[in-house]
Amino acid sequence: MEKIKIDSRKLQETLANELTGFTELTGQDLTKVKGLVETAVETSRVKPLESDVWIYRIVVLVLGLVVLSATLGLIFVFNDATSKIPETLTALGSGALGALAGLLAPSPQREN
Structure with missing residues (x-):
């Protein structure tokens, strides 16, 4: 499976512009949709330490060798x-x- 790189800022700006244009055309208020899109873009950013298993493998290997x-x-x-x-x-x-x-x-987990 091939990974697709997405610039989240550019995506957010494009969606905001599209929603603004759609709001002007239809007269419907889409601020909730815009907020949801912005939230989705922010939460979809994955941190390398959480997603890249090779970082931990290399660190564990080097520490083990030491x-x-x-x-x-x-x-x-x-x-x-x-x-x-x-x-x-x-x-x-x-x-x-x-x-x-x-x-x-x-790592310790917090209970909500």
């Missing part, structure tokens, strides 16, 4: 007891793990 690389770095590079683990590596792994948990945790 956690894995920090863990593997701790295991393989600093495996002897005399090596001191850098705090930066621990902070990177902890921060990425916390961000990943925050992204994947369900």
